[in-house]
Amino acid sequence: MSSVSLGIPAVPPRGFGNISAVEPFPQAAHRELGNAQLRENLGHATHTIRDKRLRVVSELPDWQALRDAGSAIKTEAMSRLPELLTQFEEQFTARGGTVHWARDAAEANRIVEGLIRETGSDEVVKVKSMATQEIGLNEYLEERGIAAFETDLAELIVQLGHDKPSHILVPAIHKNRTEIRDIFLREMPDVDPALTDEPRRLAMAARAHLRRKFLSAKVAISGANFGIAEMGTLGVVESEGNGRMCLTLPETLITVMGIEKVLPRAQDLEVFMQLLPRSSTGERMNPYTSLWTGVTPGDGPQNVHVVLLDNGRTRALADRHGRSALHCIRCSACMNVCPVYERTGGHAYGSTYPGPIGAILSPLLTGVEAEENSSLPYASSLCGACFDACPVKINIPEILVHLRGEDVEAKHGRDAGPGGADRAGAKSSGRRRGLPTQMDVALGAASWALSSGDRLGLLEKGLPVARALAGRDGKISRLPGLGAGWTQSRDIPAPPSESFRSWWKKRQKDAPPADGDGSTRGPATGGATSDGATEGEAQ
Amino acid sequence: MKIALFATCIVDAMYPRVAQATVQILERLGHEVVFPAGQACCGQMHLNSGYFREALPVVENHVKTFEAGFDGGEYDVAVAPSGSCVASVKHQHAMVARWAVEKGERRADATLEARAAAVGDRTFELAQLLTDVLGVTDAAAQLGSYLPGTIAYHPSCHGMRLLRLGDRQLNLLRSVEGLDVVDLPEADQCCGFGGTFAVKNADVSSAMLADKVANICGTGAAACAGGDASCLMHIGGGLSREQRTTAGDAPVRTLHLAEVLASTREHPLTFDGGLALAGSPAGGAR
Incomplete structure (x- = not known):
């Protein structure tokens, strides 16, 4: 990419808010892994949703075609983003709404606060929304004396528990019903003290608690799953009906929508309304889909606003290897199938966006050179389950690898050569952030050794020495440095006394070329060759 | 060719x-x-x-x-x-x-x-x-593959999801004479290796491995076969550390697909002088 600057910053501004890890992922994961209750809850919940999703996806013969269509529509929307946003603004405005543009989290929060102040109200009801979690709106309003009440059941649990969501769709996935009952008993002022942990009773308690808020609130705040450019229509997809309450009862409705949520046409919904419910809750159709277009006199909110939020999205869009992360429709299928998320839970990722999509989206919004998010792209074994599950075919593993490359680049500067060469040059350029790590040294040396058959062959001559060091039981159980990470739970077999390369060389020398029936030549495997039981044994 | x-x-x-x-x-x-x-x-x-x-x-x-x-x-x-x-x-x-x-x-x-x-x-x-x-559909008939015993099969993520190998490896294993391939629960789940992930995120990697090892041993198979030596080194390293053994007190092993296919009646795959899967039919691994 060229770096010509015409007065416009080459890199769009980064995002802020709840999109950053607070500590390195391995450290956070270590703590979360120690929470047996969390592991059990998560394992149960993710497996249940996973199976449900598989069932409803497998019954659609055109699922792959739907994914292709979803991906194509999002690609089109991102490539026409400025035009579509302008069209959306025109249409939304023409139908009686007001459009606000927010560069980042702080600006969005200020705009929302101002709109609430204008109504004279000091409390708002909220529809579950990732965008407002991302900008930390609740905390912002609370500090300024405005109470924001979450009305989604799981968000309510999280809010009452003074906790943070750990999943984008099931924010209280880390809590079981006994824990939820305890939170209700402690935090709901008017709760029945005889409340049990029966799910129905818990839901009824929340319903009674929320109903009063719905009926009294003058202002509602929502996010949006879609914004339709050709009509200026906003849409929210939900399961509990709390959204419908918030979107219809209050006088004022303020929606915070990420700019990447815009779709060109109403017809595009036919694709996303099939992809989203099946991928997220494993349902054929979600219970409530609300679409609203501006103001209808005498019916519903009369004061309607939308805040279009950038907060690093333009920056992500500028990254051509990472921009497809913006296609995300927040279904959470990737986290439900992720073996890492399943074991650590969402809090380990720090950001509002956990799991595989969070591991790419958070660093894309802040820039991977933001130290706090630099460990996120490594929070994956690259198993690829997320890519297979993604309804809009975001190649998450490929973007993870791309971001790892960006991170290595950011840490070492452009001039760091192979094998750690030219480090001094990188230092003088002032872009290098630290001394070479163990990983740098190990992979630099490995690059030298593994880029030539002769060099690898030469090193392999040392195999007998390594074999001798392995000890009598034929295994290596303790390694220093980086290797200690491996040997904390895994042995390494004693190396063989001879590499394949060396064996092959001897075989070529000793034996005449094959005559077409090589089966009796060269006792390659089977009982005949092994010199010692541990020869190359994957044990 | x-x-x-x-x-x-x-x-x-x-x-x-x-x-x-x-x-x-x-x-x-x-x-x-x-x-x-x-x-x-x-x-x-x-x-x-x-x-x-x-x-x-x-x-x-x-x-x-x-x-x-x-x-x-x-x-x-x-x-x-x-x-x-x-x-x-x-x-x-x-x-x-x-x-x-x-x-x-x-x-x-x-x-x-x-x-x-x-x-x-x-x-x-x-x-x-x-x-x-090469048109191999029956390993016993076309390669003379023979290995008596019971194995579990781990498909490995990159073969499964990047190469879309489907059941190719599994079908070859199933056509080996004498070999009983048992179903591995959660077979499609990653073993947790992931290259440097295993050291950079050693705790999560180890937690994934522990589940894989438990699933393998729960099948009672004497070995876990696969088509990727790196995943097998990882799984084998976990089996070894946990000293998992079969009912016959042989260590639960990992075997590469190639080793299994190369094994024949004349030259069966052996370890310690015994058949590779000697511990298998007697009962569950522990």
């Missing part, structure tokens, strides 16, 4: 018998195996760790080594006994070549991307080659 063997660095240095078994299988089918001496590694570890600059010479070496043989008519296809290494050759080599050009790397070579893609197109994973190119 003349077939180039890409042994992969881990098999070359740590599991030579897997490459030996691959040679034996292919020669048994009447093919000529060539081992291009310049080969070393696919560079996957560097690429997946984000060290693209360090991966570049590794990838260059691989492409240069194998295209020379293709161009010179020394072999028609290349095969590797590893799904993830083949996936790297097929998908990542062209990517890093493109990266180098985009970044204006000193080593950048505008021709590398196309050359890497050409090598990738002619490189196959073992089960892929056997099934799709």
